[in-house]
Amino acid sequence: MSVCKCVFPVLAVVAAIVETYPTSTRTPTSTRSPSISSTTWFPPATINAATTTTAPSTITTIAPPQKDCAVPFKDIGGRCLFINPFTKGNWMEMRYFCHELLSELAVINEGNVFTELLNFTRFEGIDQHDYWIGANDTETEGDWRWVNHKKVVLGSPYWALYGNFDVYVLEPQGGYTENCLYLDSSRFLYFDDGDCSQEKAVICEYRNSIE
Ligand SMILES: *[C@@H]1O[C@H](CO)[C@@H](O)[C@H](O)[C@H]1NC(C)=O
Numbered sequence: 001m002s003v004c005k006c007v008f009p010v011l012a013v014v015a016a017i018v019e020t021y022p023t024s025t026r027t028p029t030s031t032r033s034p035s036i037s038s039t040t041w042f043p044p045a046t047i048n049a050a051t052t053t054t055a056p057s058t059i060t061t062i063a064p065p066q067k068d069c070a071v072p073f074k075d076i077g078g079r080c081l082f083i084n085p086f087t088k089g090n091w092m093e094m095r096y097f098c099h100e101l102l103s104e105l106a107v108i109n110e111g112n113v114f115t116e117l118l119n120f121t122r123f124e125g126i127d128q129h130d131y132w133i134g135a136n137d138t139e140t141e142g143d144w145r146w147v148n149h150k151k152v153v154l155g156s157p158y159w160a161l162y163g164n165f166d167v168y169v170l171e172p173q174g175g176y177t178e179n180c181l182y183l184d185s186s187r188f189l190y191f192d193d194g195d196c197s198q199e200k201a202v203i204c205e206y207r208n209s210i211e
């Protein structure tokens with residue numbers, strides 16, 4: 001019974017302290033958000049440790065983006081891209097992931113964009129993942145279309161070599177079983193057709209194809 005008599009005064013003191021704690025010394029939320037920079041958005045030092053040793057030391061040396069891309073997108077070859085090796089899912093799930101970031105699966109339809117993208121993934125040590133990008137041939141077998149419905153250019157320099165000894169062909173070679181486009185880490189991230197239900201990482205492009 002006597003406990004109750006003690007508790008209320010204690011609570012009253014706590015309440016009084018909270019009441020008199022000056023709100024101006026609390027960090028206003030508006031000054032917090034600018035400190036969330038693209039380099040702190042993910043903690044690469046811990047997440048990347050299992051797969052790479054280069055990313056943690058190089059991540060802070062990224063040059064500031066030339067193009068004004070919303071975090072977490074980066075200017076790569078003049079596009080606002082988010083190369084995300086941390087989340088994996090099938091093609092449709094990863095498309096949904098991009099949509100949630102107001103973006104689309106990336107449309108890599110220019111050589112310079114592809115070059116800069118490959119350089120970026122190697123530079124950051126995140127080139128050991130397969131990445132879904134925004135094309136498939138599910139509507140008509142062999143007719144590869146970007147998510148903006150434009151035709152995907154076949155052949156060099158985009159598509160991976162396939163074969164051995166002296167017989168080489170270019171992807172896509174999966175026919176009716178492999179209908180979604182990804183960057184193949186086993187072949188230097190060149191284009192390859194994959195089973196749409198496989199789990200892969202993703203590259204999103206900010207608002208590229210949402211019209
Ligand atoms: C490769 O990427 C790094 C980091 O973004 C950049 O400093 C370097 O200039 C790029 N190299 C080429 C050849 O684009």
Ligand SMILES: *[C@@H]1O[C@H](CO)[C@@H](O)[C@H](O)[C@H]1NC(C)=O
Pocket residue numbers: 091092135136137138139145146147148149196
């Ligand atoms: C292929 O891409 C189109 C958009 O271009 C999409 O509507 C369709 O659902 C995709 N197919 C699969 C199997 O995800």
